[in-house]
Amino acid sequence: MNGAQSLIRTLVDAGVDVCFTNPGTSEMHFVAALDTVPEMRGVLGLSEGVVTGAADGYARIADRPAATLLHLGPGLANGMANLHNARRAHTPMVNIVGDHATYHKQYDALLESDIDAVAGTLNGWVRRCGGAAEVGADADAAVAAAREAPGRIATLILPADVSWGEGGQAGTPVPARPAEPVPDGAVAEVAELLRGAEPVALLIGGHACREEGLRAAAAIGAATGAKVFAETFPRRIERGAGLPNIERLGYLAEQVTYQLDGVRHLVLVGARSPVSFFAYPGKASDLVPEGAAVHSLAGMEQDVVAALTELAAKVAPDTEPPLAAARRPELPSGELTPQNWADVLGALLPEGAIISDEANTSGLLVPGATAGAPRHDVLTLTGGAIGQGMPVAVGAAIAAPDRPVINLQADGSALYTVSALWTQARENLNVTTVLLNNRAYAILRMELQRVGAESSGPKASELFDLSHPDLDFVRIAEGMGVPAGRASTAEELAEQFSRALAEPGPHLIDALVPPLL
Amino acid sequence: MNGAQSLIRTLVDAGVDVCFTNPGTSEMHFVAALDTVPEMRGVLGLSEGVVTGAADGYARIADRPAATLLHLGPGLANGMANLHNARRAHTPMVNIVGDHATYHKQYDALLESDIDAVAGTLNGWVRRCGGAAEVGADADAAVAAAREAPGRIATLILPADVSWGEGGQAGTPVPARPAEPVPDGAVAEVAELLRGAEPVALLIGGHACREEGLRAAAAIGAATGAKVFAETFPRRIERGAGLPNIERLGYLAEQVTYQLDGVRHLVLVGARSPVSFFAYPGKASDLVPEGAAVHSLAGMEQDVVAALTELAAKVAPDTEPPLAAARRPELPSGELTPQNWADVLGALLPEGAIISDEANTSGLLVPGATAGAPRHDVLTLTGGAIGQGMPVAVGAAIAAPDRPVINLQADGSALYTVSALWTQARENLNVTTVLLNNRAYAILRMELQRVGAESSGPKASELFDLSHPDLDFVRIAEGMGVPAGRASTAEELAEQFSRALAEPGPHLIDALVPPLL
Structure with missing residues (x-):
């Protein structure tokens, strides 16, 4: 078996059986090897921000790492913002970054760049595979490093000739170091x-x-x-x-x-x-x-x-914790507002939902509206780098295919990784995206005031305004194969949200919610 | 004046009067300062790959650098793939990367990351502004470094408190070091x-x-x-x-x-x-x-x-160089093919066009079909990192508003920075995108064979297939405010291409060209 085959075999044996990827030529042997290890599922993203964000969402729900497969330095760089978010979340993840063949690097071919330096900024674990025979052991070490408490990003750089080289040996899973005991006293x-x-x-x-x-x-x-x-x-x-x-x-x-x-x-x-x-x-x-x-x-x-x-x-040996009572808001009516859209969500949130929350300013009233809804998980924007919500929803839905995933998504953040919708359609994932469309980077309007900038004028305001032209998320979603509708009233949102949850596969609702502030 | 104001004043005085940006809170004083220096034009991109690619396209046509304004480490990372391309093109560019206030960095707030290390991989010029009083001189040094032959990327890291600090002084432009003389002999x-x-x-x-x-x-x-x-x-x-x-x-x-x-x-x-x-x-x-x-x-x-x-x-003291004769292909007819779409382009290419070429495999026959077309410029995918074509078209159109810009864009590459279409609509740029839609990463199908991978099967093939679901680029473009149509015959392509060129503003044609290979 070649290096790539031993790598995939080892990952699967160590419990890593989903690989989110956007591959290139230097990863072709890895791609070819997918067909030799049937347990590994490959999931395509159309840009690397989708790939790394999906791996993050997957691990947060599955409690075990996914792999990513990225193309050289530019592929890693494109995935870095969501790797930053995953680093802050302490999400376990195994990145495989393909590189030029070892003997090819001296030629500084056009796609050559400093992968090691960029990967090093993730403060995780980085290793460069030295040969096909060592790939298995390297992969086991990567998985163990990723799983070490509280979880981190392990990056394995895989030169193309190591990937295609013969002599690969599947590794033996290494137990992750358990969480440390709490200090005495x-x-x-x-x-x-x-x-x-x-x-x-x-x-x-x-x-x-x-x-x-x-x-x-x-x-x-x-x-x-x-x-x-x-x-x-x-x-x-x-x-x-x-x-x-x-x-x-x-x-x-x-x-x-x-x-x-x-x-x-x-x-x-x-x-x-x-x-x-x-x-x-x-x-x-x-x-x-x-x-x-x-x-x-x-x-x-x-x-x-x-x-x-x-x-x-x-x-508190005899104390029962106080628990939230089952209580939902009434279904509201009228034009959408920052409060009533949250009430629609609270009124209709299904049992066992996973919320991928990148609603930003539009989501301020969600916690109150959903506190008594059926039990659910919330995945937040852990590192502050926007463009996480849609890919995280992809990964969560792959980790938990039987649970409804709700992506609360601000418009300003949506365009970073919008092709996640295509992956949702391709994999027929049960993701309902509620696109909170206030036609602005509303948070920046607020922040401009908060930082005390004095002289703000029309040129500054223009940079927070997303209404010239309006983004039509219904068409964008449909263009990527996701059925979509628009809601401007609470009734429309409730009707579309219920329908989206009742049908399998992804849906998007372009909810015209005015800015909170 | 504060640091941000002195920075923008200095850039404008040094000939840098366009700033492509996707700002965040740490850049708010820069944004506010835009209104105090009317000569600086701010252009918003909805993700940083658009911002850096546009700055690249701008400089390639304007022969002088644009600035970018990026939000902290994640903003820089999102822009890195097109910075990689610009580095390989030796494009002059001045990146301004906002950072946390100097006194805030010790707290390792969530968005903190190692900006210096990532910027350092561009092999260009990197400096961290030390105080408001030095910003002007730093900016002048950055512009001079960017313009030094053959051109490079200068990155100025701007802490928020340097930006808002008083005592800024506009700098005095520094002449760029001229190209070195050719060695004796x-x-x-x-x-x-x-x-x-x-x-x-x-x-x-x-x-x-x-x-x-x-x-x-x-x-x-x-x-x-x-x-x-x-x-x-x-x-x-x-x-x-x-x-x-x-x-x-x-x-x-x-x-x-x-x-x-x-x-x-x-x-x-x-x-x-x-x-x-x-x-x-x-x-x-x-x-x-x-x-x-x-x-x-x-x-x-x-x-x-x-x-x-x-x-x-x-x-060759008395030799006139051989020149291409004016000669265009006949306008072809029938279902689109890899040859006839190129002939449509050659037949109709307008005088003074700028071609942003990311057609990849679909573009192999373009050089022959356009060799005798009216004079034009071609901007290529200089670093191999896909997702460059659409943003480069944005920047080229801003640099040369009176010239028609034609973006030849492969489908597989298009989704990386597709929100460039929104900036095209917002700025009413004369960009016609011919989207070569073969519903595949066709180049990877070819590369899988070329690398000699043996065991390719259905899982590998699936990763190169973009037809489940089909991407509907007409809807995607319309969703971003760009009028669009679909062409499946040479006649349709010719008709839509002519119409797009005749109307101001951006257009997209989803051209269903089958794979070359």
């Missing part, structure tokens, strides 16, 4: 704080935002009076009726200041200390309240759920 | 070769592909019997009736081997020695014929046109 120290008189807040992140962690955190809050928050952009947070409703820290510094007001001790549980998303003139970057102390119950690389469970056993 | 050495008995070929690139260089090279060829070739992917090559018709080296190694057969001396004039685009098992990477010697008349950083002119004066 951390639980006792936090328990002591919680028993004290000063106000405490827990800030949970990563795996703590799944049911077990949420229940423990909510019980701790109920028993001790501590506030409990989830990080602003969790990789995956479970919500809905029958689960604790944990508030996320806000995106705006002003919101966080309000949420943490009066807190004297901030306890981090798999989360980072809160900082402002951007700097603003004359405003603080560090959002820990003045005079408050920051403590760590467990770091991301540690077993955050075990830490919370142990802490709950100490301070 | 080089002209005489090549003249000697040309007078000798052994077969010689000239390979010209860069600025030598403009009229003056072409005429000198063609005269040399006519007087001495030397073959003359242009590099495979020139930044800009002038063609058509009344100009020498210089053949480009082929994309496929087999073509180059045929073209250079028998050559004993290969003389490089602002071009690189030919190498295979990719490596193939058992085939040579270096395409210089065995036993042939490689000589340099002038390097890219030297005055290649002066070198050719001086050489022509020595070896």
